[in-house]
Amino acid sequence: MARMIPPTIGDDAPPGEHAVFAVLRDAPDDWVVFHSLEIAHHVSQVQGEADFVVVAPGHGVLVIEVKSHESIEADGEGRWRYGKRDWVTRSPFEQASGAQHSIIEFLESRGAGPVGYPIFHAAWLTQLSKSKFSAGIGWHEWQLLDAADLAADKAPGAIIRTLNKASAHLAETISGYRRVEGQPDQAHTERITELLTPRFQLELSAKELARRREHEQATFTAEQVKILDVVGSNPRLLVEGPAGSGKTWVAAEAARRAAESGKRTLVVVFNRLIEARLAELCGEGIEVRRIHSLMAQVVDRHAGKNEAVRKLASRQRLLTAGILGDLQRH
Structure with missing residues (x-):
């Protein structure tokens, strides 16, 4: 062939x-x-x-x-x-x-x-x-x-x-x-x-790669500072960026600033790895929760309240039925 x-x-x-x-x-x-x-x-x-x-x-x-x-x-x-x-x-x-x-x-x-x-x-x-x-x-x-x-x-x-x-x-x-x-x-x-049809492979030298990463880090730091400056004045803010661009660091710093100003602060994430990383970055006094865990807790809390209400209503119905029965006998 x-x-x-x-x-x-x-x-x-x-x-x-x-x-x-x-x-x-x-x-x-x-x-x-x-x-x-x-x-x-x-x-x-x-x-x-x-x-x-x-x-x-x-x-x-x-x-x-x-x-x-x-x-x-x-x-x-x-x-x-x-x-x-x-x-x-x-x-x-x-x-x-x-x-x-x-x-x-x-x-x-x-x-x-x-x-x-x-x-x-x-x-x-x-x-x-x-x-x-x-x-x-x-x-x-x-x-x-x-x-x-x-x-x-x-x-x-x-x-x-x-x-x-x-x-x-x-x-x-x-x-x-x-x-x-x-x-x-x-x-x-x-x-x-x-x-x-030449065969070749192009790649950055280690020196050039290090230089670009330093430049990117400096750029991301400047962008992160700008984002943090507007977090406090905006009730809702969407931050997008590729992996490694510093979104996690921005979230942790925003949470720390909110906590330091006396606000109750909750950070909600999607997976366990980010939960552990943000808990480490945010430190004490800031609650970091996975969305699934938080939702389960809220559901359980409301389910407990509903069960207590259901039991009270049941006791009230039984008491009412007993009173009516006594009246009928007399």
């Missing part, structure tokens, strides 16, 4: 790209297949994308433009229409060619340009047969793959066939090009993969 980068394809990808992804996934284990490769360093556009880039060790690199439309038209005046879309001036081969030359230029700038193997491009019509695709000066017949090449057992062969044709074409047209057997080898394949 080939290494797919990324390993999955999005649900919103065209059906043709899903089909190509599925058959290339079953390619040889040492192949690397890029899907939807973003190209910022594009030779003719501000930004580009390659539908597929297949790195086949020992054969070369093929850049593929996929067209999954049920109809493709060329009007004879340089315009193309894919399905029901508007007319455009770029053929699928031109789109793939731009991505191909961008990749070559990028790899050469990093010292990993192709040596002794082809990097070329092709178009893949996943719904149509290439038998009715007219020849043109802008492409070679062997640069076209079609629906018949989508079989899992045929797709790798179609890629290799195209790269072999590309290599022969380069040998005929470019002076000094010579095919080197076995290239790109595994090491060069890994180098290409690393350059096209």
